[in-house]
Amino acid sequence: xxxxxxxxxxxxxxxxxxxxxxxxxxxxxxxxxxxxxxxxxxxxxxxxxxxxxxxxxxxxxxxxxxxxxxxxxxxxxxxxxxxxxxxxxxxxxxxxxxxxxxxxxxxxxxxxxxxxxxxx
Amino acid sequence: xxxxxxxxxxxxxxxxxxxxxxxxxxxxxxxxxxxxxxxxxxxxxxxxxxxxxxxxxxxxxxxxxxxxxxxxxxxxxxxxxxxxxxxxxxxxxxxxxxxxxxxxxxxxxxxxxxxxxxxx
Numbered sequence: 272x273x274x275x276x277x278x279x280x281x282x283x284x285x286x287x288x289x290x291x292x293x294x295x296x297x298x299x300x301x302x303x304x305x306x307x308x309x310x311x312x313x314x315x316x317x318x319x320x321x322x323x324x325x326x327x328x329x330x331x332x333x334x335x336x337x338x339x340x341x342x343x344x345x346x347x348x349x350x351x352x353x354x355x356x357x358x359x360x361x362x363x364x365x366x367x368x369x370x371x372x373x374x375x376x377x378x379x380x381x382x383x384x385x386x387x388x389x390x391x
Numbered sequence: 392x393x394x395x396x397x398x399x400x401x402x403x404x405x406x407x408x409x410x411x412x413x414x415x416x417x418x419x420x421x422x423x424x425x426x427x428x429x430x431x432x433x434x435x436x437x438x439x440x441x442x443x444x445x446x447x448x449x450x451x452x453x454x455x456x457x458x459x460x461x462x463x464x465x466x467x468x469x470x471x472x473x474x475x476x477x478x479x480x481x482x483x484x485x486x487x488x489x490x491x492x493x494x495x496x497x498x499x500x501x502x503x504x505x506x507x508x509x510x511x
Contacts, residue, residue: 291415371427
């Protein structure tokens with residue numbers, strides 16, 4: 272898999288790679304789900320999971336690298352927040368696909384309509 | 392990463408794992424982009440890529456396993472089509488996150504409004 276490159280176009284692609292990769296794991300999706308309800312500390316996030324803390328924080332690091340979450344440390348407590356911008360980027364990519372797909376279905380509808388009219 | 396399990400709930404999660412994983416590669420996303428414009432054969436899909444055919448067909452297999460594309464062989468030619476249902480599932484997952492996120496922003500708006508009113 273290509274990693275972040277220097278040029279602007281490659282950068283966007285590489286970022287989407289990281290975002291989709293981060294979301295391909297159920298633990299990480301559940302963390303995103305939890306954070307969409309509001310900020311939470313590491314231990315609040317880890318609570319529901321039967322997982323060693325180092326493995327869990329590794330998941331948090333993957334989310335942070337992909338830009339999906341940000342974190343802030345106060346004393347010994349680290350608090351995580353959702354950064355919705357990468358989710359918007361996924362959404363934009365999906366919307367582009369849907370636009371083309373829908374246009375194709377519309378063209379198919381039109382074709383079927385014409386065929387039906389010709390048979391009248 | 393957990394693979395497909397037998398129970399219904401696990402199944403949905405595992406499928407989203409595969410879909411997000413499939414979309415985490417730029418070559419595979421470009422294939423999905425191309426197929427959202429209409430069906431295409433293996434060689435039509437491979438055309439724009441400077442990649443050995445076995446590597447390229449491996450990408451097609453990942454997309455097919457994730458349910459993002461279907462294929463049909465006629466003679467020696469295999470034609471691929473986009474299967475939009477998994478993209479809809481990604482969309483549904485994102486929409487769930489956005490609903491919660493937007494509600495939180497609304498609550499924040501309301502709170503800021505109340506604070507402003509109190510200062511009048």
